[in-house]
Amino acid sequence: MTPQSDEDEVWRQIVASFNDTAERDSADQPWPDSENVPAEPTRRVVKPSEEPAAEPDGPDEPEGDTDPRDDGDDEDEGHFVPPPPPPLPKLDLPTKLAWVALFGGPAYLLVAAMANWHMEGWALFTAVAAFIGGFVALVVRMGDGPPSNDSGWDDGAVL
Template sequence: MTPQSDEDEVWRQIVASFNDTAERDSADQPWPDSENLPAEPTRRVVKPSEERLDDDPPGDVRTHDPDDDPDDEPDADDADPDDEGHFEPPPPPPLPKLDLPTKVAWVALFGGPAYLLVAALAGWHMEGWALFTAVAAFIGGFVALVVRMGDGPPNDSGWDDGAVV
């Protein structure tokens, strides 16, 4: 047989078995059976009672296995494996303080449309000067925030701006 006829035969077998269902057994698992995790016993959280011991801190919450004797104290060496990879991020830094012009610009940006929305929903009759003031406040607040944004590098960046596109 030629190599071409072998390839054709293999191709015909692949096409013939296209719609066949695959068999599922333990050999198809992507990892060995020894790496499967055993089922853990269920645990429940027991809140401290009013008559707690003096050595317990006020916010102490203990986990209790229902199979254990209630008189047994949990060992300090027993660590919960679920908390092993738990990450608690640090608190975020405080927001920057805004100066008065920036606060006024934000109030104008949202205040103008808010007034127009409330007036339209309430059915108030709006004079021409009130409409003009609300629209001008919105546009002025937007322009003020864009102008104050700045497009230059920070003052502490040094003499080298890096790659400037």
């Protein structure tokens, strides 16, 4: 027999036994001891409106709803407080003017249109030119060149 025919025979057996039920019941299969999970002690929840029933306290039972592993510091457990953010960078005068032009031009056009003001041609041109000029100035000043420090070919996420 060739290896191909052996493989074909194995596949035929797999397909033929696809819908067959398992021969052994799962209860007969051994359960590994490493899979056994120790049972936790049951805790009794007492509602404030109910009176707790008198139960004999055994030496192995914890008192009330307390957990012996509880340190009382659950308030801070798992709560992340981020460090304060770094201060915003100081902007120079050309960058400030570019931001004012970028938002000021469309803001003037919007206010003038909502107030139904008559706008001269030079005012429309100035507002549109301020918007375009502010955008271009910010893009040019963006500084998309390589980083000043040489940290290799992979800088990761550089923010």
